[in-house]
Amino acid sequence: MIGDIHQRVTHSSVASLAFFSHSAYVASFEPRDVSHALSDSNWVNSIHELENFERNHVWDLLEPPPNCRPIGTKWDEDGMVVRNKVRLVAQGFCQKDGIDYEETFAPQIDVKSAFLNGFIEEEVYVRQTTGFESARFPDRVYKLRKALYGLKQAPRAWYARLKSFLLKSGFVMGSVDKTLFLLSRGCDTLIVQIYVDDIIFGGSSHVLVSSFAEQMSREFEMSPMDELQFFLGLQIKQGPEGTFVHQAKYTRDILKKFDMGDSKPMTTPMSTNTALNTNEDGEAVDQKEFRGMIGSLLYLTATRPDIQFAVCLCARYQASPRTSHRQAVKRIFRYLKFTPELGLWYSSGSSLSPSGFSDADHAGCRIDRKSIFGTSQLLGTSLIFWSSRKQGGVAFSTTEAEYIAAASCCSQLLWMKATLSDFGLRFGKIPLLVDSTSAISVAKNPVLHFRTKHIDVRFHFLRDHYEKGDIDLVHVVSTNQLADIFTKLLEFGAFVRLRGELGVTGWRCVDNALIKGEIESQWTGLIALRWTGGPPMDRR
Template identity: 85%
Template structure:
């Protein structure tokens, strides 16, 4: 559902005065100003005032606000559950009872002027197909639009986003290209990674050269450009994470690239590919730092999912470095690891508490490998399938 003129529904607590708008000036008091009683578009308090109004209404209606995500509201009634997710003036909702869902829609329509959009098919640029077997989320229309925007509609498809022979660097002797257009391409691709985790690494690598893009960087970006993510229904519910690292992979500053992904059952929920903040001295240290980052995300997801009534014990974090696992499990300092920043021992602390179980996985089954470096076609295709990236059905 979409709330019409949502920001006009908010009440402001501060005293705000505005000039008399043209055409509505008072002939008797031309030099006076108006005092606002409600929020207006353009007012910096308007988004907060709208959220406060909507939150107050939902809480009075019996909803419980999420303990982690404050835009999540849940209602339990007679054994049924209704879930409401807010994004500014767009509201997604669903429940286990059709009567409960219909009642909520009617209740909202009485309180606010809104339009009901029916079954969720399009949201924030994402196309959504729902079926009995699962849900498919993709950006086919968006992909076609950006290909047309950058005059690449007739480009030859590539088997992988980036060749294993690609070795990007500053290329200071290369020919400079239009920086604004290059940044536009990067921005468009970054949004595309919402449903295309398989291009995450290639996009993030190219994004490092936005300050001074060259022809080589533009060619790499063009190689990246109707796949999407498949979420199977009825799969078992368990939480796990994968972490991997490409040690000293950056050719400029020799910093490592961290790749992580988190799955709920067999469905990919969260992923990242980013360059580490500092240079590390060994593969072990690079893997340890990445595992700590993955641990943070898993604990956040665990807390968020608890609002949905899902409880998890020890969460598996799969790492392909036995030495990094040993560092986390063994609190004894060694000369090669004693310099590691204390904040990364967050991982060891949660392992000892029993929140995280560090599990070794062979490199061939390391799903996060796709977020750290370019891969050969066979390995890339295999991991992409495991992550749930597929063609529209």
């Protein structure tokens, strides 16, 4: 039964998602340790917000039981002092599997104040906060009733609490995506997607949406943030004609971060003459900086499929980056300088018919001769999923490379089909467009099966799902293969054409559509909910 508290003093001008409500206490210095912080009344006033833990029954002060080994505490701080804030963080790395926690899985990633609202089943003890020990019982320890930041079971505890509340409220959880919840009331539907303490939702009835917002605010003290405009780093513009998702601000930020703001713009992310290899004789560059550039670009691919292939190509050389690799990455930044405001356009007039494209470049990797394959999955004209990656093994032929690529695309289409069924959408055969007639023949014609014994059995589920009628393999000419942009470097004309067909455009191009008229939409705009600081009502 091991527990530990890690106190973190943070300061930011942005409202925190902390468990307790905040007041602004501005200090004149950065504390170097706990004693230094306690010498300033502003930091002390901020720290006293910890009393909310007792008021809201987060823990109980008890005599330490036998075998209890609570660990010490420390302070941490960074950044510019604008507001003094305190957060208690459990050092979960000290927990032992099977003793301090049983399961840790939760379909969330970000870890913030929402975790303080999940009840835990295991016995976890934490030492009293340094400088704020009980005068009467200085040797006692806290037994946690609710999760703290850093506990390994905290994500699961929070998810269980929120899921229980939504299910009791009449929602149905998605059969595939466990963070998706749906509520039906007659002909109206409300859709809720959760990501830790960030929740987005929309529905076909303004009344249903307003009712849900009020219900969540009462239970968890969350407040609506009007229509969704910013979510998980993505900027979102909504209008009657569609929705535009982009990362223009993030793009400008990373250009500035890596001193590329004044660089010469380029019209494509990588030249067709680029031929990267390990270049072991080349001059080594700062690995930390190179990896930072790659990581920043990978996050940008969430709305920029046009740089997916180039970024993934450069990412293969992170172990030992050379000057040539850094120059290739800088070329991508120069392209972003030319196209900072590009993003994905989702038209409200698009159909909801799913389709997929798959393509492969046989032996495309110059180092190990493995094939590069790309896939894209769409709903009507709206791009939903895309990928660019290197195949795990060396393909003996173009047919094999294309067949494996199609199998990967088929897997994603089946996931889409299952997810869409939660929305009440049913589909028969989903078209999968491949530009290799031989790969299609292998899947369709049993006579050719004897030629595919060398292909891993796991990829033959493509054939099975074709025979079941889940997908329909359709030939597409290479010039219309949308996934081609994810497999190789293209000339400017072909690159721009495919980029546009994937729905990548600039917000200025769609701005008129977004503000055109006051057209009443069938669905209300997406709304965002965010934690405001107060605890939920305790209805355990």
